Every structure is written in structure tokens, then in C-alpha cells.
Amino acid sequence: MAAILGCIADDFTGATDLAGLLGRSGMRVSLRIGVPSEPPRDTAPLEVIALKSRAAPLPEAIEQTRAALRWLKAAGAQRYFLKYCSTFDSTAGGNIGPAAEALMSDLGIEQTVYCPAFPENGRSVYMGNLFVGQQPLAESPMRDHPLTPMRDSNLMRLLKPQVQGAVGLVDRITVAQGEQAIRKALEALATQNIAHVVMDAIDNADLERIAGACRDMPLVTGGSALAMALPALYRSEGLISGDAAPPSAPPLARATVVLSGSCSDMTNRQVERYIRQGAPSYRIDPLEVAANGPDAVFRWLAEQELNKAPIIYATAEPAEVKHVQSKMGAVRAGALIEETLASCAVAAREAGARRFIVAGGETSGAVTQALGASQLDVGAEIAPGVPWTYCRSARYPIALALKSGNFGAEGFFTDAQTVLEGK
Numbered sequence: 411m412a413a414i415l416g417c418i419a420d421d422f423t424g425a426t427d428l429a430g431l432l433g434r435s436g437m438r439v440s441l442r443i444g445v446p447s448e449p450p451r452d453t454a455p456l457e458v459i460a461l462k463s464r465a466a467p468l469p470e471a472i473e474q475t476r477a478a479l480r481w482l483k484a485a486g487a488q489r490y491f492l493k494y495c496s497t498f499d500s501t502a503g504g505n506i507g508p509a510a511e512a513l514m515s516d517l518g519i520e521q522t523v524y525c526p527a528f529p530e531n532g533r534s535v536y537m538g539n540l541f542v543g544q545q546p547l548a549e550s551p552m553r554d555h556p557l558t559p560m561r562d563s564n565l566m567r568l569l570k571p572q573v574q575g576a577v578g579l580v581d582r583i584t585v586a587q588g589e590q591a592i593r594k595a596l597e598a599l600a601t602q603n604i605a606h607v608v609m610d611a612i613d614n615a616d617l618e619r620i621a622g623a624c625r626d627m628p629l630v631t632g633g634s635a636l637a638m639a640l641p642a643l644y645r646s647e648g649l650i651s652g653d654a655a656p657p658s659a660p661p662l663a664r665a666t667v668v669l670s671g672s673c674s675d676m677t678n679r680q681v682e683r684y685i686r687q688g689a690p691s692y693r694i695d696p697l698e699v700a701a702n703g704p705d706a707v708f709r710w711l712a713e714q715e716l717n718k719a720p721i722i723y724a725t726a727e728p729a730e731v732k733h734v735q736s737k738m739g740a741v742r743a744g745a746l747i748e749e750t751l752a753s754c755a756v757a758a759r760e761a762g763a764r765r766f767i768v769a770g771g772e773t774s775g776a777v778t779q780a781l782g783a784s785q786l787d788v789g790a791e792i793a794p795g796v797p798w799t800y801c802r803s804a805r806y807p808i809a810l811a812l813k814s815g816n817f818g819a820e821g822f823f824t825d826a827q828t829v830l831e832g833k
């Protein structure tokens with residue numbers, strides 16, 4: 411079946427989040443890792459391409475985004491969705507606005523919308539300001555993110571320096587009035603040449619109204635919760651029909667490894683809890699690895715019983731991250747840790763691991779690419795926005811849980827194992 415909705419996600423945890431939420435519709439979702447080198451075949455109505463473009467240098471991010479669009483067009487997609495983080499993560503240069511503008515130019519359109527709200531995970535947008543739970547974004551732990559520290563909560567201010575076109579807002583008062591009011595507001599903004607429109611949303615009903623109003627826009631941008639509302643609209647229009655049986659996990663040995671490169675507040679708590687529960691653990695010290703190489707961690711891993719699901723982590727509190735970054739630079743530290751965890755994943759697979767639980771978007775990108783995955787099936791949801799995924803195309807069948815830094819409960823690493831075992 412030809413693709414209907416073509417989605418481009420700027421990181422891997424974001425892509426599995428999106429694929430999982432789209433999959434709730436019961437329609438078939440296909441998740442590709444990177445832009446496939448082959449022309450489209452065996453396409454699903456809902457296609458997602460996972461990129462590692464969020465923190466990439468701008469020209470590379472744009473190149474990847476455009477290539478993804480070309481592939482999705484060839485797959486038959488009629489509408490497109492650009493997925494970024496529900497906390498609008500972007501570097502100081504910012505890749506979200508330029509990626510959206512590149513897609514708009516390639517699609518020949520003058521306006522798109524931006525809505526990162528993800529109410530189930532506590533992200534809401536009000537008067538253009540993004541909240542994480544009760545805190546404005548810039549007062550939340552996201553202010554200390556190692557690669558994309560978010561120091562402003564206002565989406566219009568964040569977007570403005572990233573784009574050439576003008577930025578506007580459709581606020582909650584209008585959104586609450588329904589689809590027609592939203593459409594009218596967008597038309598009024600279009601007459602003022604407002605190309606980039608931030609949309610307020612505080613709950614899923616708001617997102618459904620926005621999705622309804624924007625259903626004919628060639629390009630919509632936002633978080634996974636906005637995209638979640640689209641399949642039902644396509645079904646009601648007769649663009650998609652039928653249900654897909656949820657893919658089941660391939661038979662997998664129990665051997666598991668947990669790899670954590672996220673330094674988010676929630677991941678810090680999850681790692682601490684997992685270690686307190688008795689999991690075998692190894693802490694990567696980035697300065698030590700920079701000085702002496704990664705052999706010590708590989709030696710430790712080789713001695714582990716993988717049925718005990720050991721954890722290797724670089725996860726650290728903000729003060730420790732700052733200390734490391736002051737010695738070796740944020741980009742170099744991030745890349746070194748991602749490389750080390752990716753090599754650990756490959757070593758663990760060679761030692762028999764078939765289940766990989768990974769915390770962190772950039773980290774997940776590095777690990778998934780190193781494992782050679784090219785397409786993932788989306789399986790059971792462990793927590794909102796975090797499904798298990800199954801890779802049948804790698805050298806061995808494996809299961810991967812790619813956890814966004816901020817998602818999941820404190821017991822996530824054991825929750826993931828319980829869900830996979832169907833307990």
C-alpha cells in the first residue's frame with residue numbers, strides 16, 4: 411500500500427515515540443532507520459523515517475531532511491509531518507526552523523504550524539509558552555541538557571532566529587473554539603504573510619481540533635501527540651482502511667544490556683533506582699575514556715552474565731556534565747560517550763545480548779546505527795511514547811527499547827523487561 415502520511419523524525423527516540431503513538435490507531439506503521447538507500451517497497455500507510463539530525467551541523471541536518479522528503483514522496487506520501495522533541499530541543503543555531511523551511515520550499519507551501527504539546531507526558535503550550543508539567547520549559551531540568559540546553563520557554567522567541575519567514579500564534583482561546591476558528595485564524599495570519607504559526611494546546615482535545623483544522627496542510631510539524639490525531643482523520647476521509655495486527659516480538663534469548671547516555675533528570679532517577687535494585691553496573695567516566703580508551707568497560711562487559719541485564723551508563727548530574735564539558739567540550743564529550751556505548755552494544759550482541767534498552771535520543775541513534783538496524787517493527791508500549799521495537803533486518807533478530815531522556819517511570823528499566831516478557 412502506498413504511504414499516506416510521511417513522517418520525518420529528528421532523532422531516534424522521537425521516531426519510536428511517534429511510531430508508537432501512530433500505531434495506537436491500529437494502522438500499519440513502518441519505521442525506517444535513516445533514509446533508505448533502496449527505492450520504496452513494502453510501504454505502509456504511515457511511514458516514519460528516523461534521522462539523527464537534531465544536534466547535527468545545520469547543512470547535514472537539512473541534507474538528511476530533504477533526502478527523507480524525496481524518499482517519502484517516492485513512497486506515495488500525500489502529507490508530511492516533521493517530528494521534533496516535545497521540549498522543542500534545538501541547538502543555539504537551531505535545526506527545527508531551517509528543516510521546516512527547507513521542507514516548505516521543497517513542497518512549495520507558504521505556511522505551516524508548530525505544536526510540540528504532549529499532554530500525556532505533561533508538555534503543554536499556552537500563549538506560545540511551553541510547559542513541562544507545572545514548570546516553564548526554561549525552568550525545567552531541560553535548561554541543563556548537555557547538547558540542547560533550553561533557556562527560553564517561548565516558542566515564538568525560540569523559532570524567530572531560526573527562520574526567514576514571520577512567526578505568529580494561534581492561542582488557546584481560538585483553539586478551544588474549534589476547527590473552523592483555527593482555520594480562520596490561520597487564513598488571517600496567511601494574509602499577513604505569517605509563515606510559521608505556533609499553536610497552543612493543553613490537552614488531547616486541543617490537538618484533535620488542530621489536527622482537524624490542518625488535515626489538508628501538506629506539512630504539519632510538532633510532537634508525536636499531534637500526529638497521533640491524524641490517522642483517524644485519514645480513515646474518516648477513506649484514505650486509509652483496514653487494521654494491522656500489532657507485530658509480535660521475534661523469539662529472543664533473554665540476554666539483555668541497558669545502555670544509558672541520557673543525563674536528563676528522569677534518567678538519573680531511573681539509573682539510580684535500577685542500581686539500587688541490584689543490577690550489575692558500570693559508570694563510564696568520559697575523562698578516563700578520553701585519556702585511556704574504552705578497554706576497561708569492554709573488559710567489564712565481557713565478565714557479565716547478560717541474563718542479569720547489566721547497565722553501562724554515562725548518565726550524570728548537571729554539575730558533573732558541566733565539569734566534563736569544561737575539560738573536553740560538549741560536542742567531543744557527547745560523541746565519545748555515544749561511540750563508547752555504541753561499541754558496547756555491538757560487543758554485547760556478539761556476546762549474545764538480544765534485548766537492548768537504551769536511554770537517550772542521541773545515544774539511541776548511535777547504538778541503533780552501530781547495530782546495523784535499517785527497519786523496526788513497533789511493538790508493545792512500555793510507557794507513553796516508549797514502545798519496544800523489533801529489528802528483523804539486522805544480523806540477528808533483536809528487540810530495542812529506545813527511551814527518550816525524559817520519559818518513563820522511575821522503574822523503567824525493569825518495566826521494559828516485564829513488558830517484553832508479557833508479564
Ligand SMILES: Nc1ncnc2c1ncn2[C@@H]1O[C@H](COP(=O)(O)OP(=O)(O)O)[C@@H](O)[C@H]1O
Pocket residue numbers: 423555556557671672673674677696724725726730731734735743744745746747748769770771772773774813814815816
Ligand atoms: N557524563 C557526561 N558528560 C558529558 N556529556 C554526556 C555525559 N553523559 C552523556 N553525555 C552526552 O549527553 C548527550 C545526551 O543526549 P541524549 O542521548 O539525546 O539524551 P536525552 O534523551 O536525555 O536528550 C549525549 O550526546 C551523551 O553522549
Ligand SMILES: O=C(O)[C@@H](O)C(=O)COP(=O)(O)O
Pocket residue numbers: 421423424425427428494495496497499528633634770771772795813814815816
Ligand atoms: O517528543 C519527545 O519528547 C520525544 O519523542 C523525543 O523527541 C525524545 O528526545 P530525547 O529526550 O532527546 O530522547
